[in-house]
Amino acid sequence: MADWQSERKISGERAWAGRLLAVDVDRVRLADGSEAVREVVRHPGAVVVVALADDDRVLLVSQFRYAAGRTMLELPAGTLAAGEDPLACARRELAEETGRGASSWTALASFYSAPGFCDERLHCFLAQGLSPAVGDADPDERIEVVPFPLGRALELIDGGEIRDAKSIAGLLLAARRLGRD
Numbered sequence: 576m577a578d579w580q581s582e583r584k585i586s587g588e589r590a591w592a593g594r595l596l597a598v599d600v601d602r603v604r605l606a607d608g609s610e611a612v613r614e615v616v617r618h619p620g621a622v623v624v625v626a627l628a629d630d631d632r633v634l635l636v637s638q639f640r641y642a643a644g645r646t647m648l649e650l651p652a653g654t655l656a657a658g659e660d661p662l663a664c665a666r667r668e669l670a671e672e673t674g675r676g677a678s679s680w681t682a683l684a685s686f687y688s689a690p691g692f693c694d695e696r697l698h699c700f701l702a703q704g705l706s707p708a709v710g711d712a713d714p715d716e717r718i719e720v721v722p723f724p725l726g727r728a729l730e731l732i733d734g735g736e737i738r739d740a741k742s743i744a745g746l747l748l749a750a751r752r753l754g755r756d
Contacts (some may be wrong), residue, residue, distance in 0.1 A: 578606055580606065581621060581690075582602060582605055582606075583604045584601050584602070586602045587600060587601035587615055588600055595619075596617065597616075597617040598616055599614070599617060600612060600616070601613045601614075601641065611659060613634055613718075616692055617694055618658065618688075619626075620654070620661075620695060620698070621652055621653060621654045621664075621698070622655065622672075622699070622700065623697050623698070623744075623745045624651045624652065624665050624667055624699075624700050624702070624745075625650055625654040626650075626651060626702045627703050627744045627749065628705050628722065629703075632722040632724055633724075633746070634722050635646050635648045635649060635650060635721045635737075636672055636673065636679075636718045636719065636721065637649075637718070637719045637721050643668070647739055648735060648739075649741070649742045650722065650739075650746065651672040651743075652733050652741060653668035661698035662680060663728070664698075665700045665702070667710065670710025671711060671713065674708060675706065676705070676707070678702045679703040681699055681700065681701040682698070682699075683749060684699050684748055686699070690749075692755060697744075699744065699748055699751050701753075705718045712734070718724075720721065723744075725749070725753075729746060729750055734748070
């Protein structure tokens with residue numbers, strides 16, 4: 576990073592904290608000596624799983640997203656527990672949301688969801704060799720597993736039917752890794 580882009584925290588306060596998120600308001604010093612305020616949503620991080628079955632179908636989940644005000648098609652995903660290894664979280668979330676496990680796991684990428692205001696980092700995995708698994712679904716989630724051929728899932732991105740950034744990124748990363756881009 577170039578020095579002229581650096582920012583150093585001078586002070587800060589926790590403005591709000593909830594069960595999952597917190598919001599910090601920090602005063603920072605810019606490289607030119609001026610000051611600015613940064614509002615940052617703190618998030619523990621998450622995983623996203625591209626679960627690809629032997630028949631080339633990817634497991635998407637359909638669920639209502641209150642913040643977006645709509646039902647969305649997404650890849651299975653979930654929040655990291657404190658100190659949890661991302662791969663262990665991915666295994667847990669795949670079982671919880673789809674009732675599947677996988678014999679092969681490939682790390683595709685780690686990326687930030689919205690770095691302009693949030694520190695959430697997502698770890699994306701490709702899961703293959705799927706088989707039935709037992710997982711305890713979250714009691715407040717209403718999820719339907721919807722398999723799509725990988726090519727069709729990519730078309731759903733192009734058609735605006737998949738709008739979730741982590742799912743778009745995960746599907747495109749998997750397609751690239753598999754030579755399907």
